[in-house]
Amino acid sequence: MSDSSRTVDDLRTFIKPLAGVDSQQRVKFYDSWAETYEQDHKTMSYRAPHEMVEFLLDNFSGRPEQVQVLDVACGSGLVAKLMVELGFKHFVGVDGSQGMLDQAAKTGLYKELKLALLGTEPLPAQTGMFDVVMIVGALRDGFVPVSVIRELCLAAKPGGYIYMSRNGLKSESGNKYKVCMEKELQLMEEEELWSHVITKEMDKYMIDVFNHREDVQNEKYISGTMYLYRKSLN
Ligand SMILES: C[S@@+](CC[C@H](N)C(=O)[O-])C[C@H]1O[C@@H](n2cnc3c(N)ncnc32)[C@H](O)[C@@H]1O
Numbered sequence: 001m002s003d004s005s006r007t008v009d010d011l012r013t014f015i016k017p018l019a020g021v022d023s024q025q026r027v028k029f030y031d032s033w034a035e036t037y038e039q040d041h042k043t044m045s046y047r048a049p050h051e052m053v054e055f056l057l058d059n060f061s062g063r064p065e066q067v068q069v070l071d072v073a074c075g076s077g078l079v080a081k082l083m084v085e086l087g088f089k090h091f092v093g094v095d096g097s098q099g100m101l102d103q104a105a106k107t108g109l110y111k112e113l114k115l116a117l118l119g120t121e122p123l124p125a126q127t128g129m130f131d132v133v134m135i136v137g138a139l140r141d142g143f144v145p146v147s148v149i150r151e152l153c154l155a156a157k158p159g160g161y162i163y164m165s166r167n168g169l170k171s172e173s174g175n176k177y178k179v180c181m182e183k184e185l186q187l188m189e190e191e192e193l194w195s196h197v198i199t200k201e202m203d204k205y206m207i208d209v210f211n212h213r214e215d216v217q218n219e220k221y222i223s224g225t226m227y228l229y230r231k232s233l234n
Pocket residue numbers: 023026027030048049072073074075076077078079094095096097100116117118119135136137138142143144145
């Protein structure tokens with residue numbers, strides 16, 4: 001069986017070693033996953049990038065062709081590929097996995113691609129440079145830590161927008177991450193670093209490949225949440 005013909009059940013087994021690993025081991029895992037990442041995510045009905053780009057379409061009024069986009073945890077470039085269809089042209093990508101960055105490079109969409117293990121290394125982005133900062137599929141326990149959210153805001157231009165998605169996987173560490181993240185979002189608003197624009201729930205982030213119970217429908221979906229903040233002008 002070739003990797004690209006994995007089923008949802010195969011993927012459940014495949015990603016099991018990811019449980020409880022640190023972010024360094026996790027990005028190594030993504031290195032080995034990079035070549036079949038998109039095909040496997042299609043199999044898992046990974047909807048987060050599509051949902052995020054629809055969210056962007058509903059909540060962005062600038063001229064896309066002039067916008068500088070920072071795609072954080074860009075992976076293979078799924079988000080940029082969808083944004084290009086809306087007229088966005090200028091992308092810088094950051095990821096902790098060289099394998100994923102190599103896939104992103106093949107899209108030919110990114111002006112620059114930078115390797116950084118976020119949370120351990122600083123976000124390699126110029127302060128106040130980007131009109132739009134995106135992070136899809138990486139704000140969760142064991143991936144990009146909550147502390148990086150301030151760096152996302154720092155990278156945005158005054159008045160720039162920060163689009164973030166979080167998966168709603170129900171677990172003790174997932175719930176802890178949610179509480180910690182929402183506390184940080186609120187704190188940053190109190191510090192007048194940014195203002196909240198809108199939050200939207202999504203029912204279908206992706207098929208739940210993390211939990212499997214015979215008595216529950218096989219293709220049960222994980223929900224998710226998208227957040228939009230606008231950086232303060234001063
Ligand atoms: C589920 S993929 C999402 C990729 C892309 N945004 C998408 O929606 O297809 C998660 C990505 O986050 C990256 N990642 C996870 N933890 C990271 C960290 N601490 N620093 C940098 N990248 C990280 C992985 O290498 C992987 O490419």
